[in-house]
Each structure stands twice: as structure tokens, then as C-alpha cells.
Amino acid sequence: xxxxVRFLGSLLAPKSLRSQLLSRSxxxxxxxxxxxxxxxxxxxxxxxxxxxxxxxxxxxxxxxPDTWQRAGQEARRGEPLPMFQDAAIxxxxxxxxxxxxxxxxxxxxxxQLSEEAYRQKLKDPRSWSYRIVRDDNGxxxxxxxxxAMNRGRQTGLLQMSMPTDPLKDxxxxxxxxFLSLSALALGLGLLTFIPILRRTLVPLSTIVDTVERIDAGxxxxxxxxxxxxxxxDQLAVSFNRMLERLELSFEAEREAxxxxxxxxxxxxxxxxTPLTSIHGFLEVLLRGAAQKPEQLxxxxxxxxxxxxxxxKLVHDLLLLARLDRADREPAVQLAQDDLVPMLRGMEPQxxxxxxxxxxxxxxxxxxxxxxxxxxLKQVVLNLFHNAVQHTDPHSGRIxxxxxxxxxxxxxxxxxxxTGIPQDHLPHxxxxxxxVDSSRSRKYGxxxxxxxxxxxxxxxxxxxxxxxxxxxxxxxxxVRLPAG
Numbered sequence: 001x002x003x004x005v006r007f008l009g010s011l012l013a014p015k016s017l018r019s020q021l022l023s024r025s026x027x028x029x030x031x032x033x034x035x036x037x038x039x040x041x042x043x044x045x046x047x048x049x050x051x052x053x054x055x056x057x058x059x060x061x062x063x064x065p066d067t068w069q070r071a072g073q074e075a076r077r078g079e080p081l082p083m084f085q086d087a088a089i090x091x092x093x094x095x096x097x098x099x100x101x102x103x104x105x106x107x108x109x110x111x112q113l114s115e116e117a118y119r120q121k122l123k124d125p126r127s128w129s130y131r132i133v134r135d136d137n138g139x140x141x142x143x144x145x146x147x148a149m150n151r152g153r154q155t156g157l158l159q160m161s162m163p164t165d166p167l168k169d170x171x172x173x174x175x176x177x178f179l180s181l182s183a184l185a186l187g188l189g190l191l192t193f194i195p196i197l198r199r200t201l202v203p204l205s206t207i208v209d210t211v212e213r214i215d216a217g218x219x220x221x222x223x224x225x226x227x228x229x230x231x232x233d234q235l236a237v238s239f240n241r242m243l244e245r246l247e248l249s250f251e252a253e254r255e256a257x258x259x260x261x262x263x264x265x266x267x268x269x270x271x272x273t274p275l276t277s278i279h280g281f282l283e284v285l286l287r288g289a290a291q292k293p294e295q296l297x298x299x300x301x302x303x304x305x306x307x308x309x310x311x312k313l314v315h316d317l318l319l320l321a322r323l324d325r326a327d328r329e330p331a332v333q334l335a336q337d338d339l340v341p342m343l344r345g346m347e348p349q350x351x352x353x354x355x356x357x358x359x360x361x362x363x364x365x366x367x368x369x370x371x372x373x374x375x376l377k378q379v380v381l382n383l384f385h386n387a388v389q390h391t392d393p394h395s396g397r398i399x400x401x402x403x404x405x406x407x408x409x410x411x412x413x414x415x416x417x418t419g420i421p422q423d424h425l426p427h428x429x430x431x432x433x434x435v436d437s438s439r440s441r442k443y444g445x446x447x448x449x450x451x452x453x454x455x456x457x458x459x460x461x462x463x464x465x466x467x468x469x470x471x472x473x474x475x476x477x478v479r480l481p482a483g
Contacts, residue, residue: 018197022190029189033182037175044174048167053130053144056087056160060146088141091148092118092157101158111135111143111161121145121157132164140164203232207239214243271314274306317448332372332459336483339367339376339402339409346377350384350400357388357396367402369409369480375456376480382449383413383476390417390474407482408462414475420468428466429454 089101090110096118100110111133120127131143141161148156206224214221222243225236281299340363351359380400387398401412420428431451457464460480468474 018201021197022193025193026186026190030182030186033185037178037182040178041171041175045167045171048170049130049132049142049164052142052162052167056130056142056144056162057146059087060144060158060160086162088161090159090161092145092159094122094154094156098159108139108141108161108163109135109137110159111141113143113145113159118145118157122147122154133161135161142167207232207236211239271310274310277306278303278310332375332456334370334372334460336368336370337373339363339369339371339411340365342373342377343380343400343402343411346380349381350398353381353384353388354396354398355388356394357391357398360397360399361402362399363402364404367404367409369482371460371480376460379453379456379478380411380413382453383478386449386476387413387415387417387474390419391415392417404482405479408479409482411478411480412475413477414473416473419470419472420466420474421470422468425466425468429464 086108088108088110091099091101093099096115098110098112113131113133117128117131125147129144132140133143134140140163142164143159143161145157145159147154148158203224210221210224222240225233225240281303285296285299343361343363347359347361350361384398384400388396391398395416397416399412399414401410401414403410403412429450431448454464457478457480462478462480465477465479466474467477
């Protein structure tokens with residue numbers, strides 16, 4: 001019962017789509033029926049009047065001329081003409097005089113037309129077929145006129161008139177019948193259109209029910225897209241696309257919130273460690289260690305080391321924050337140039353960082369790319385520093401390769417270090433993520449170097465890939481657009 005009741009409620013609501021479709025359809029149907037009725041009435045009236053006038057003229061033509069002479073005599077005696085019981089007959093002379101020929105007291109009075117109408121008819125018998133006039137008693141009559149001939153010469157007009165009330169009764173009956181049928185058609189249309197309208201709007205009701213079930217926790221709900229109505233299907237497709245965008249936006253927001261939570265927790269942890277160490281050394285100094293040169297030197301050296309690590313951590317955090325705002329404040333100045341001179345210029349610095357490790361540079365000539373030189377140097381230094389940390393100081397080997405790969409420039413940095421376990425590779429570029437936290441702390445890392453590297457590569461509209469095997473080494477490949 002709830003379905004029909006809800007449908008009836010929505011149907012009676014003045015702003016509902018169902019009520020508007022129903023009312024407007026019935027209004028259009030009523031206007032069409034009214035238009036048909038008006039045209040039918042006008043055409044039927046013309047047909048009846050034309051048919052009646054033709055019948056009256058035929059009656060006049062069927063009467064012999066001598067009958068009209070006798071009719072005039074009988075009319076003077078007050079005797080009615082038997083063949084014209086309901087008609088008024090008159091003779092109109094060429095001078096415009098009118099003489100009644102029917103002596104029937106029950107016959108209507110003889111109406112009189114204008115002199116102009118009689119002149120037109122005398123001059124041209126085909127000038128008009130009939131006229132509708134009112135007699136002296138206010139009775140509306142249809143009037144026809146026929147030329148009266150005597151020995152081949154026109155002597156005047158024979159005028160015949162009859163009341164139009166019988167014709168109006170026929171028209172009224174036709175109109176009553178049409179109105180009754182129209183009202184019946186509207187009623188049947190209403191009864192037929194309601195279930196058809198309900199069935200037609202089922203897809204729209206389905207969309208409404210589905211949308212009512214969708215909330216922030218159910219954005220994976222989708223509308224049916226094949227319901228047999230192209231407009232509703234297009235609406236469903238568009239709505240599904242909007243839901244997909246909303247779902248992606250909510251998912252991105254949840255991920256961003258979770259990343260921010262982890263970022264704040266990790267940053268707090270990383271900042272707390274050096275601050276705790278510095279605070280501890282300060283307490284030692286305040287307790288009297290400042291008076292002992294050996295303990296003072298150790299404390300100052302440790303505080304300097306921790307402050308250096310703290311400074312580097314804050315610098316990396318500020319850099320990441322700036323890179324995250326790159327959509328509002330451009331963090332890179334991109335230009336197309338040759339990569340070979342830049343990497344050749346970095347060779348002394350790389351060899352210095354490598355120490356006793358073997359460094360091999362293999363570069364093709366004229367490898368162009370779109371890049372920011374300062375930021376790309378930071379990418380190379382971060383990757384090279386990472387390779388230095390994970391290779392043996394004496395037997396380590398680091399190879400830097402540059403080549404043109406189609407529409408991209410590829411920078412590959414490979415080492416023969418300890419390698420990275422496969423389960424760590426998907427998380428390698430996450431902030432504060434470290435494969436070996438103890439080793440990273442030994443070298444002062446906070447797990448931000450690779451994250452900064454990926455952010456810079458992303459701003460270059462490039463990609464960074466990593467491949468590694470435990471005990472064999474690691475390879476990082478940076479691809480940049482060539483133009």
C-alpha cells in the first residue's frame with residue numbers, strides 16, 4: 001500500500017514531476033479537443049446552412065412559373081401554399097418592392113434584405129448563395145433568392161426564408177455529443193495515463209531511491225544505467241561519474257589525513273630525539289660537567305652533532321612543505337637543456353662523497369631534457385648519497401648512466417650494496433620510511449631524502465623507478481621529458 005499511496009501523494013503535489021506531466025498532458029489534450037470542437041462547429045454550421053440553402057433553391061426551381069401566379073392569388077385570399085408550410089415566400093420586383101406570396105399565418109414573417117443585396121442578386125444571380133438575417137420579430141432566418149423568369153425575361157426575384165432554429169438544434173445536439181465524448185475521453189485519458197506515467201517514471205524513482213541510500217560512507221553505490229530511457233540513462237551515467245569523482249576526492253582526503261597524521265607523528269618523533277639528547281647534555285653540564293674539560297668537549301661535540309641533524313631535519317621538512325605548495329607557488333624553474341654538462345660538473349663532488357668506492361659515469365652525448373638544474377642536482381645527490389650509505393666503503397661500486405630513451409632522458413644510478421627487501425620497495429618513497437632505522441640513524445638520516453627526491457621528480461613531470469635484490473644491489477632510474 002505504501003507504493004500507491006506515495007505515488008498518489010507525489011501526483012497531487014503541485015510541484016511534483018508526475019503532477020506537472022499529468023496536468024500539462026491533460027491540458028494539451030483538452031485544448032486539442034476544444035480546437036477540434038470549434039472547427040467542427042464552424043464547419044458543421046457552414047455545411048448545414050449551405051445544404052439548407054441548396055435545398056431551398058431546388059424547391060424554388062422545382063415549382064413551375066404558373067404556380068407562382070396562382071400563389072399570388074391564393075396569398076391575397078389568405079390561403080397557404082401546401083408545399084411551403086414552414087417557409088416564407090416573397091416576390092422581389094426589379095424596383096425593390098417586396099410582395100408576400102404565402103398566406104400561411106403560421107409561416108414566419110418575410111425578412112427584408114438590404115437594397116444592395118437585392119441589386120447584386122438581380123445583376124448576378126450567383127453573387128451570393130444565402131444570407132442570415134433577423135426579421136421584424138427578431139427571428140433569425142436563412143434567406144435564399146432565385147431569379148423569377150417570364151417568357152425568357154427576368155421579372156424579379158423569388159425569395160424564400162426559413163428559421164434557423166432547427167439547424168441550431170442540430171448543431172447544439174452535435175456540440176452536446178462532442179462535449180460528452182470529450183469529457184469521456186479526458187476521463188479515460190486520466191485513468192489510462194496515470195499507470196502509464198507511473199511505469200514511465202519508474203527509472204526516475206529508482207534513481208531517487210538509490211540517491212537516498214547514498215551518503216559519505218556509501219559512495220561506492222552506483223545508479224543503473226540501462227533502464228530503456230536514453231535521457232534517464234544519460235543522467236545516471238553523469239551522476240555515476242560525479243559519484244566516482246566524489247569517492248576519489250573522499251579517498252584522497254582520507255589518505256591525506258592519514259598521511260598528515262603519520263607525518264606529524266613521525267616528525268614529532270624525529271624532532272624529539274635530538275632535542276632530548278641536547279636537553280640531556282645540558283643537564284649534565286649544569287650538574288658540574290662544564291668544569292671538566294673532557295666531559296665538556298664530549299657534550300659540546302654531541303650537542304653540535306644533534307643540532308646539525310635537527311637543522312637538516314627542519315630544512316627537509318620546510319623543503320617538503322614548499323614542494324607540496326608547488327601548485328600555488330612554483331618550486332622549480334624548468335628549462336630545456338643538455339644534461340651532460342651538469343652531470344660532468346658534479347663528477348668531482350660525487351667522487352669526493354664516494355671516498356674509496358668505485359665511481360663509473362657513462363653518458364651519451366647531447367641528452368636533452370626539461371629540468372631545473374639546482375633541483376635535479378639535489379635529486380642526483382640524494383640518490384648518490386643513498387648509494388654511498390648502503391655500499392661497502394672499500395669494495396663498493398656506484399655507476400651513473402645517462403642516455404636518451406625516446407622522448408625521455410633516463411638517469412640511472414646503480415650500486416652493488418646490500419639491496420632492499422622486496423616488501424619494502426612499495427613504501428620506499430614514503431616520508432620517514434626507513435628500511436634499516438638503526439643504520440639510517442647512524443648516518444643521520446630521517447627517511448625524507450627519497451621522499452624529497454620523488455616530489456622533485458614529480459614536479460618535473462617525470463617518473464622514478466627502483467629495482468633491487470638483497471645482497472646484489474639497488475638501481476634507481478629517473479625519467480624526464482625531453483621537451
